[in-house]
Amino acid sequence: MKVLQILPELNSGGVERGTLELADYLVKMGHEALVVSNGGRQVKELEKLGGRHIAMPVHRKSLTSLFQVRAFRRLLEKEKPDILHIRSRVPGWIAWLAWRKMDPATRPRLVSTVHGFYSVNFYSAVMTKGERVIAVSESIREYILNNYPDVPKDKITVIYRGLDPAAYPKGYRPSAEWLECWENENSSLAGRAVFLLPGRITRLKGHTDFFSLLKELRKLGHDVHGLVVGDTHPKKRAYLDELRAIVSAEGLDDFITFTGHRNDIREIMAISDVVCALSQQPESFGRTVLEALAIGKPVLGYDCGGVGELLEIIFPDGRIKPKDAAGLLVAAKNVLTFKMIPEVPRGAFTLESMCASTLNLYQSLLR
Numbered sequence: 001m002k003v004l005q006i007l008p009e010l011n012s013g014g015v016e017r018g019t020l021e022l023a024d025y026l027v028k029m030g031h032e033a034l035v036v037s038n039g040g041r042q043v044k045e046l047e048k049l050g051g052r053h054i055a056m057p058v059h060r061k062s063l064t065s066l067f068q069v070r071a072f073r074r075l076l077e078k079e080k081p082d083i084l085h086i087r088s089r090v091p092g093w094i095a096w097l098a099w100r101k102m103d104p105a106t107r108p109r110l111v112s113t114v115h116g117f118y119s120v121n122f123y124s125a126v127m128t129k130g131e132r133v134i135a136v137s138e139s140i141r142e143y144i145l146n147n148y149p150d151v152p153k154d155k156i157t158v159i160y161r162g163l164d165p166a167a168y169p170k171g172y173r174p175s176a177e178w179l180e181c182w183e184n185e186n187s188s189l190a191g192r193a194v195f196l197l198p199g200r201i202t203r204l205k206g207h208t209d210f211f212s213l214l215k216e217l218r219k220l221g222h223d224v225h226g227l228v229v230g231d232t233h234p235k236k237r238a239y240l241d242e243l244r245a246i247v248s249a250e251g252l253d254d255f256i257t258f259t260g261h262r263n264d265i266r267e268i269m270a271i272s273d274v275v276c277a278l279s280q281q282p283e284s285f286g287r288t289v290l291e292a293l294a295i296g297k298p299v300l301g302y303d304c305g306g307v308g309e310l311l312e313i314i315f316p317d318g319r320i321k322p323k324d325a326a327g328l329l330v331a332a333k334n335v336l337t338f339k340m341i342p343e344v345p346r347g348a349f350t351l352e353s354m355c356a357s358t359l360n361l362y363q364s365l366l367r
Contacts, residue, residue: 001362002032004081004108006091008059010040014287015087015115018161018354023051025355034081036072036091058091065090066097073098076108083362086112092126109365114140116284117305120147132361134159136285137306157361161285162354167266168294170344174267182271188254192225193336196272198265198288199279201232201240206278206302208246209325213276215250216329222336224255229268231261269297274335277301280322286310290349293342298335300328310349315342 003026005019020042023033027050034052037043038059046053054075058068072094076084084099086092092112099110112130117140127133128148133156135141141158144151174182183190195214199205207228214226232240240258247256262268265288269275275292277283282305289307292299293314301307302322311319317340320327334340347353 001026001083001366002034002079002081003083003085003362004034004036004076004079005085005087006036006058006095007087008091009038010035010042010046010053012042014161014285016040016042018113018115019087020046020049020051021351022355022358024049025351025359027051029359031359034079036075058094061090065094068094069097073101076102080106081108082366084108084110086110086127086130087115089118089124089126092129093123096126096129109362111361111365114144114284116140117143117282131155132157132365134358134361136161137309139282139305139309140284157357159354159357159361160349161287161290162349162351163287163290163294164351165294168291170294170296172266172270172295174264174270178264178267179271182267186257189225189257192223193274194225194227194272195274195276195332196227196229196269196292197276197278198229198269200230201228201236201243203239204280205230206276206280207243209278209323209328210276211243211246211250211252211256212325213328213332214255215252216325217332217336218255220333222333224336226252226256227259227268227272228256229259229262229265266291266295270295272297274332275299277307278328279305279307281305283307290344294344294349296341298340298342300331300335313348314344315340318342 007015007019010016023046026033035046036054036056038057039055043053084095086095099107110131112127113134114127115136118124128144128151135156135158138158141156144156197210214224217224247253269292275297277289277299285306289299289301289310299315299318301311301318303319304322320331
């Protein structure tokens with residue numbers, strides 16, 4: 001089987017990571033994996049895994065991108081893939097417009113993955129035009145059905161994102177060298193319960209709710225320290241300054257640390273006592289939440305979107321109604337008092353199950 005995936009670029013991000021993971025699996029299973037994108041720093045990784053990259057400018061959010069339709073159709077006619085898999089909207093339009101003018105008897109079968117809660121409009125509708133549509137969570141499936149009622153229910157398949165259990169084993173502990181370095185740099189955390197809020201510095205991530213939780217816990221006598229781990233886009237510098245000002249005004253300077261971007265988030269999760277997911281809007285899945293739960297860390301998260309789904313299945317004690325400060329405080333106290341440890345169901349949310357389910361979907365289409 002030859003599978004061609006198309007997305008804007010191969011840099012960082014969940015879509016890019018999923019594209020590489022699937023390509024790796026396809027090659028290992030004896031299939032051919034092609035990826036079309038504008039390129040990026042992960043092209044070498046794709047090629048190292050045995051996949052093949054074809055560079056095309058399919059990334060620009062501009063009507064000029066439609067000039068790529070004819071070239072992409074020629075590419076499909078030359079490569080003759082069995083499956084064409086759309087993963088993003090601009091490349092999706094290029095791919096769909098090229099595909100629909102081909103002979104139905106010989107063209108590839110068309111699959112699309114809805115990775116997020118896109119704005120509901122004509123532009124986003126292309127992600128529902130696959131002969132099969134993959135939703136990355138039940139929440140995304142409901143989003144499709146509610147907003148694109150013309151899409152038949154039986155055309156949608158939920159395939160959760162997955163992790164490699166070997167990379168996120170329960171009880172994971174960082175290396176001795178990492179621990180020594182971390183403890184030297186963060187000696188003020190010794191003996192304290194560490195609460196972690198991972199994610200980019202944006203207004204949607206619930207930072208002020210996080211600060212309020214820590215303040216209330218300290219009032220109740222809990223010796224807690226908060227870690228805010230995430231990158232700040234240059235356009236968000238003012239918001240970061242605003243957050244720092246709030247921390248100072250609340251008297252929390254000694255109890256909250258902004259680490260900035262870190263590449264060792266797995267290790268930081270491992271030394272944390274509680275991980276928080278307080279996004280103000282639904283997320284399609286919540287991969288960081290799954291990573292934390294997989295290594296056995298309790299997660300407190302708002303019950304919406306993919307995060308709510310994961311918590312319902314794996315750690316219901318961590319589910320809190322959005323913006324319910326009292327409920328969040330009670331859940332945090334329970335976690336600290338009873339030392340709760342989540343348990344991911346055996347075989348669930350694995351990279352193997354994600355890739356195998358996708359491959360099965362391809363094969364069912366070809367049959």
